[in-house]
Amino acid sequence: MLLNLVKKIIFIYIITFYSLFAFADDEEIGRVENVIGIAEIVNKETRTPIEKDLPVHPSDTIVTKDKSLVKILFFDGADIILYDNSELKIKEYKFKLDSNKKNLSGVFEDIKGKIRFFVKPDKNVENDVKYKTNNAVMGIRGTGGVIVAQGLEKTQLVVTSGTVDFSNPAAPNKIIQVKENQWGEMRGEKPPAPPKPVTPELIKNLALDLPEGFELTKSGGDEKDEDTKSNETNSTPPATPATGAAGSAAAGDDDDDDEKEENESVNSSSKNEENEVFRLGPTLSVGLYQYFSVGLEARLFRFLGLSANIGGSPSKMNMKDFPNSGKKINDNSQTPINDIKSSFMHFEVRAVIYPFRGSFFIGSAFGLRKIDLEANTCVFVTVSSQNFCVPANANLKLNTTYFTPQFGWLFVWDNGFTIGTELGAQIPLHASGQSNNVNLNTQDPNAYSQAINSATYKNFQNTVQNNMSDYFTHQVLPFWNILKIGWLF
Missing domain, CATH: 2.60.120.1440 (Jelly Rolls)
Structure with missing residues (x-):
């Protein structure tokens, strides 16, 4: 009987302790x-x-x-x-x-x-x-x-x-x-x-x-x-x-x-x-091979960014400064090109996402570029036992489309001030609207006849019409929008 009483006391103690612990x-x-x-x-x-x-x-x-x-x-x-x-x-x-x-x-x-x-x-x-x-x-x-x-x-x-x-x-x-x-x-x-x-x-x-x-x-x-x-x-x-x-x-x-x-x-x-839904405002950019651009930037829910911009070079730019252009310009060493410059205009649209809802973004742009290239050289001929230069100049106009995968950072202050930078690569897609001409500047018919039939002239013509056209159609250019500033309202 005493044993049973002890068992009951122990059982009640265990149940009570468990209840206190469990609840x-x-x-x-x-x-x-x-x-x-x-x-x-x-x-x-x-x-x-x-x-x-x-x-x-x-x-x-x-x-x-x-x-x-x-x-x-x-x-x-x-x-x-x-x-x-x-x-x-x-x-x-x-x-x-x-x-x-x-x-x-x-x-x-x-x-x-x-x-x-x-x-x-x-x-x-x-x-x-x-x-x-x-x-x-x-x-x-x-x-x-x-x-x-x-x-x-x-x-x-x-x-x-x-x-x-x-x-x-x-x-x-x-x-x-x-x-x-x-x-x-x-x-x-x-x-x-x-x-x-x-x-x-x-x-x-x-x-x-x-x-x-x-x-x-x-x-x-x-x-x-x-x-x-x-x-x-x-x-x-x-x-x-x-x-x-x-x-x-x-x-x-x-x-x-x-x-x-x-x-x-x-x-x-x-x-x-916490509450940003939509912001929109103007931007101004300066960059490598894009030069100057003005645009309109929009951001939705701090996640999606959409923009459009237009811009170009302020003047004719030296094509010898472009990557890998020397191989095209100096394709024939017998035809040294004295000067070759080009102006650029572009219009592009862009879509990016901000994966962390912060300043970092990743996305791509699609654009149209108008190219206006000019080049000149000397075609040397012999007339009456005298060697002299017949000036030759050429013009190439071309439209290309491209897309630019890119990433970057865009910092937006509460008051709307915006500053950022963008990096990527411009990849050509298609070329159209090509027009070109090559002229010899001389009044001497003998000099003109020798120059237009010379290998130098034909090499110069090929450099502008084919080599440079091929360059803009296939050359991938580095993209760096060094500085973008703006104001998002």
Whole structure:
């Protein structure tokens, strides 16, 4: 009988322990204080529309849709606000506030979009909270601020109270501290750059304003202990740094030059990088064998680029400077060509894609080129026992079509300024509309008769009519649009 009793006690103990372990993740850690618009909690295969006072558990993922807001209030006094089109997963959240050794630990990961966070500062509580985006880890200890995660390659952090340890998981040994009224940025797998002072315009561009009455309780405002004053200060949305003498001294004159860059970076992240649909504007280019071009550039969804341009050479260009042209020009050493130049005009259209939705692109252009070539030489003849030169000149006009596989970079600032470069190869496809003529400039009939029947004249004629025509029809030219600048509206 005693043995059976012991077995029952052990069985009950095992069941109780297993239940506590199995359902630990189901423990409520907070609630939805308020919600505007459409949002949901995702947990495994379950999607639950968010309503006010809905409980929140570890392993929940909070997702907001367009024009939505959600505020999560945790039972320890911390809170998080998710702005529209944002996402955050609660991987872990544990707190002990009723023991001698108080502590709070939490991990929030897969952050996308924009969130405002607040972790209540308390010198009697050991805080260890981490926020993670795709390329950044933020260690929080009694801190407030804003995280903006733009795609997979860029994270911005604005600290409004306390200090945050800021690092990149690709370079975990490089950790910087972003302090109150500073902001930091993480790009790709690079270590974080030194933090910079927050500016009023930067805060304005973050668009952190909340509808009146949305926050039913201020962050940390329910506690009335020795840290109340600090909590009330830290509970407010991100504020701008002091503008008085002390604030100016703290920021330092050395940071003034960076203010414009900071504002443009945040403005770009909150507007164009997330919401760009269509941009269009003029461009001007200068390049190798394309010379000067003006065009119209369009970009859709930061993925597809379309353009058209027209241009050409400002004057006759020396054909001896073109690759492999010497083999065609000097095909017969008995006919040295004194001068051979050509002018070019082109019209082309281009389509490219931006595979990473950044500045790098790859694509191809299709174009029509008009060529107008002129050449001259001397045909030496003997008349009355005297040698003299009969000037000969030739003209070749030709139209060719070509396509240009290419890649490059096009950087577009938020204000519309555009600069880039393009590289590739121009591959001829077809030639048409060829016309040519060769003339001898002499009034002496004997000299003219000797010159037109000479091998020198025939070689010169062949060079222009056949060799140079063949050159433009088959020669692949390197393509380098060295500089393209423009303005996309």
